[in-house]
Amino acid sequence: MNPLIETALILLGLQSLLALLRPPAIGFLPLSLGGSGLLLLLAGLGAWLTGTWGTPLDASAGFYVALLGALYLGVGPYLREYLVHHEPHRARLEAFLLPLFAAAMVGVLLSPPGYTFLFLWEGMALLGYLLIALEGPNGLVGSRAFFLASRLSGAGLFLALILLVRKEPLVGGLGHLVWAGLVLGFGTKAALFPLHAWLPKAHPVAMSPLSALLSGGMVKLGLYGLYRAQDWVGSPPQWVGWLLVGLGLTGAVYALARGLAEEDYKGVLAYSSVENLNLLLAALGAYFLLPNPLFLLAFFFHQAAHALFKGLLFLGSGTLPVRELSRLGGLHRLLPRTATWSFLAALTAAGLPPLAGFLFEWYLYQGFLAAPQGTGAHSLLVLGVGAVALVGALGAVSYVRLFGLTFLGQPRSPQAGDAHEMGIFGQLGMGVLAGLLLGLSLFPAALLRPLEPPLYPVLPLFLALVGLGGGLVYLLSRKPQRAYDTWDCGFNQPGLMGSALTPEMQPHALGYSEQLLRLFPFVELEAHLSREGMLSPPRVRLEVSDWLLALEARLARGYTAFAHRVQHLQSGSLHLYLLLQFLALLFVLGVVWR
Amino acid sequence: MVGRKSLDALIRLYALQNVLLALLAFVLAEGERHFVLAGLALLLLKGVLIPRYLFWLLERLGVSHEVESYLSIPLSLLLGGVLVGVGFHVGSSFVLEGARLPEAVPVALGLILLGMLSMVSRKKAITQVLGFLALENGVFLLALAETHGLPLFIELGVALDAFAAVVLAGVLIFRIRTTFNHIDTARMRDLKG
Numbered sequence: 001m002n003p004l005i006e007t008a009l010i011l012l013g014l015q016s017l018l019a020l021l022r023p024p025a026i027g028f029l030p031l032s033l034g035g036s037g038l039l040l041l042l043a044g045l046g047a048w049l050t051g052t053w054g055t056p057l058d059a060s061a062g063f064y065v066a067l068l069g070a071l072y073l074g075v076g077p078y079l080r081e082y083l084v085h086h087e088p089h090r091a092r093l094e095a096f097l098l099p100l101f102a103a104a105m106v107g108v109l110l111s112p113p114g115y116t117f118l119f120l121w122e123g124m125a126l127l128g129y130l131l132i133a134l135e136g137p138n139g140l141v142g143s144r145a146f147f148l149a150s151r152l153s154g155a156g157l158f159l160a161l162i163l164l165v166r167k168e169p170l171v172g173g174l175g176h177l178v179w180a181g182l183v184l185g186f187g188t189k190a191a192l193f194p195l196h197a198w199l200p201k202a203h204p205v206a207m208s209p210l211s212a213l214l215s216g217g218m219v220k221l222g223l224y225g226l227y228r229a230q231d232w233v234g235s236p237p238q239w240v241g242w243l244l245v246g247l248g249l250t251g252a253v254y255a256l257a258r259g260l261a262e263e264d265y266k267g268v269l270a271y272s273s274v275e276n277l278n279l280l281l282a283a284l285g286a287y288f289l290l291p292n293p294l295f296l297l298a299f300f301f302h303q304a305a306h307a308l309f310k311g312l313l314f315l316g317s318g319t320l321p322v323r324e325l326s327r328l329g330g331l332h333r334l335l336p337r338t339a340t341w342s343f344l345a346a347l348t349a350a351g352l353p354p355l356a357g358f359l360f361e362w363y364l365y366q367g368f369l370a371a372p373q374g375t376g377a378h379s380l381l382v383l384g385v386g387a388v389a390l391v392g393a394l395g396a397v398s399y400v401r402l403f404g405l406t407f408l409g410q411p412r413s414p415q416a417g418d419a420h421e422m423g424i425f426g427q428l429g430m431g432v433l434a435g436l437l438l439g440l441s442l443f444p445a446a447l448l449r450p451l452e453p454p455l456y457p458v459l460p461l462f463l464a465l466v467g468l469g470g471g472l473v474y475l476l477s478r479k480p481q482r483a484y485d486t487w488d489c490g491f492n493q494p495g496l497m498g499s500a501l502t503p504e505m506q507p508h509a510l511g512y513s514e515q516l517l518r519l520f521p522f523v524e525l526e527a528h529l530s531r532e533g534m535l536s537p538p539r540v541r542l543e544v545s546d547w548l549l550a551l552e553a554r555l556a557r558g559y560t561a562f563a564h565r566v567q568h569l570q571s572g573s574l575h576l577y578l579l580l581q582f583l584a585l586l587f588v589l590g591v592v593w594r
Numbered sequence: 595m596v597g598r599k600s601l602d603a604l605i606r607l608y609a610l611q612n613v614l615l616a617l618l619a620f621v622l623a624e625g626e627r628h629f630v631l632a633g634l635a636l637l638l639l640k641g642v643l644i645p646r647y648l649f650w651l652l653e654r655l656g657v658s659h660e661v662e663s664y665l666s667i668p669l670s671l672l673l674g675g676v677l678v679g680v681g682f683h684v685g686s687s688f689v690l691e692g693a694r695l696p697e698a699v700p701v702a703l704g705l706i707l708l709g710m711l712s713m714v715s716r717k718k719a720i721t722q723v724l725g726f727l728a729l730e731n732g733v734f735l736l737a738l739a740e741t742h743g744l745p746l747f748i749e750l751g752v753a754l755d756a757f758a759a760v761v762l763a764g765v766l767i768f769r770i771r772t773t774f775n776h777i778d779t780a781r782m783r784d785l786k787g
Contacts, residue, residue, distance in 0.1 A: 574782065575715075575779065575780060578710070578713050578714045578722075579714045581710070582710045586707075589680065592684055592687045592688070593683070
């Protein structure tokens, strides 16, 4: 095995051991998690750029190892500062579990399909669950959803991998069954559209650095699995490609619309993750259908970009005093550096031209437009171009809303005025990710070299756009300016300073997106007006309802009722249990009856 | 075993069954040492030790030596006959190639089914233990008939396992007796969710 990766895994193991032996042990996190991240980044990039580097680490696994390494490099120093605020007992557990979780993710990438893979995959899911469950009763919904999703994912993978490790040729329907298992198993992890429900529940609950690891790293392993499965099983049947494209594009549009109705800062980020992942799945599905390298370029490049900007945004969310958008505001004054990092990440996420997010969309458009005419795949063109355009526009709206409500304007609640900037280690962690993101935006060819990408001139375009923007700002700032108070309809009392306007009168988190949401009937916003008394002002309460959540609730109720019915079997009578076993034995014998 | 009303007779029948099984192992041995050893272990453990232990247990428990059942004796016999028929009908499809004693496979299946029947239909905890032991004998017979015998260590292990299970079951029955004053499993149905 590669010595760099070995050293990285040993570092992670030592950190866990240290957390067990010497309670705080948080001080070593930048060294262990961050250091292992650096080693993994180097090893992974080496394998990705130079082709294969021995059996466990070939080019595509190397890409993901590098991706995880970059995340660890950012999260390690950040954790050092973040965990100090947790009570010692919990911080100790987290310092013990997090390195193991990180190591399990790397292990998944290094193991061949089989029992080791399943073991590490399940271990990763279990450790992730435990880390979310440390949040206590508040995190119950999130940790349960995470657990259920990993059960579902495990079920699909067990089915597929047990059929695979038999080493017998997959004849007839078996190949389809294996692919169905793989799509279920990896698709659940990668938040494929109807199976994504766990992600917006689990990510907001988890602590910020963990969300960064989950959303930046762990969900990518689902994508890795689906891509890697080609080497395991052979090229997928047509329906897999169509399924991924169809569900992926639908899911991307759905997740963005739903994200507009979300009030939780991290919830919006989680829905944005669902959107990005579904687009990535659509790109992969399109690659399965039409082996066009443009889709592969889009697939790999955006995974790197998404890991970095989503990691950065989630780390930034750890600095916020509260998570509800309707209580935030004006934070750029209190948190100037976090605001800068988040601004950079949000620009990338919105897909603005010179940055990394745009290149992904560019590749996707190119790929869809290059679909050969006259084949069934031609319908992809219409479908894909339309959906990507819609997603691009909605994504921009979503991030304008998120950044504007949080960092601009006035604080909407007293808590929002009481925010504290992260210290040196936190800034270091975010700065590393931001630096990598900028590097990726400016020099995409450095990462994509093995795929020999067609590229527009990135650097000149960047300089031209920055120059243009800077020039505009300069010209505008030269105009003479006067500052006015906002007009408050004449409520201003004569003789009194200030105005009758309060910070609560700024655009509301749901009010901002209400107009747009009318286009999407599956997310409903209802306004309830309540007036407690003659003297108190009327209050508006906005409620979000969502078709998919309603369906989910109905399914959950049905399942609970079913479980209650089945429980009658457990009557407590030993003889009944024995009788059931007896009947089962007779049934098995009956199967071979001739 | 399904037709007797007395527990003493049941235990004696069980001992007889084990002696016969051990004899079968000797006959099939053809000079192979591990068959002889397995047969000896069977004779000693199951033919002598377990029945003696069960008799002692019955004495210590001080319960009636009568078999209590959900089914009447004639019905039990009838069901037993049907199950043995099922065993014989199905058994032929379980014979592997190169089986040592293909005729014994249906018998073994019948024995397994009868053991389960007595576990399901009898009420006293001790009769469940006896049913389990008969079932275990069926499994042993199946292994004997189908293969060239399992490796010695596994067979000895299984035999010791059964012995340990019986001892544990004995201890457990004692606890049940002291807690509930009876060993009727039909009356214990409080453990449920």
